[in-house]
Amino acid sequence: MAFRKNTTTRAWTPKAIPFGLLIALLGAWVIVAALIGPAFNFGFFSDKSWDFSTQQWELQLIPGAVAVLGGLLLMTPSSGAGSFGALLAFAAGAWLILSPVLYPLWSSGTVKPYGSEGMQALRWIGHFYGPGGLIVYFAGYAHGLFSRRTVVQDTTVDEPTTTQRTVRTA
Numbered sequence: 001m002a003f004r005k006n007t008t009t010r011a012w013t014p015k016a017i018p019f020g021l022l023i024a025l026l027g028a029w030v031i032v033a034a035l036i037g038p039a040f041n042f043g044f045f046s047d048k049s050w051d052f053s054t055q056q057w058e059l060q061l062i063p064g065a066v067a068v069l070g071g072l073l074l075m076t077p078s079s080g081a082g083s084f085g086a087l088l089a090f091a092a093g094a095w096l097i098l099s100p101v102l103y104p105l106w107s108s109g110t111v112k113p114y115g116s117e118g119m120q121a122l123r124w125i126g127h128f129y130g131p132g133g134l135i136v137y138f139a140g141y142a143h144g145l146f147s148r149r150t151v152v153q154d155t156t157v158d159e160p161t162t163t164q165r166t167v168r169t170a
Helices: 016-040 054-074 079-106 117-145
Strands: 002-009 149-156
Touching: 016 054, 016 079, 016 117, 054 079, 054 117, 079 117
Parallel strands: none
Antiparallel strands: 002 149
């Protein structure tokens, strides 16, 4: 006879390391694209490299740094830090997706890239929507690795020994 023993575990898993690395690299891409992208004709707001404008801080540099931090926390061998890192990365990715739309609500400026229509589309995808969407996806997947899961373990139980009674007839 076999019984199943259900236990719930929540532990760090090394499977989160590649997702943390990808998130950190995407966050670094957001920072690099904002700061030195104009040197390669891939600037978003202007063609000046190392331009630390308020728009760049609020829309690119801060979420990029938060994504890098979240990715690094995902690579630490701690389930609490990993789960927190996944949440930070998710927030950074969501901010990259939503901030261009919400920016006019708290400031008087608008978010508009310069260049031709084709380059504007590439800049939107390369600076905000592409990295933001990938960060949200990887963070969600990594956060799922830290969720509670039930481990089913088979154990065997020995059958009780029965003794046969012999019946005597007189």
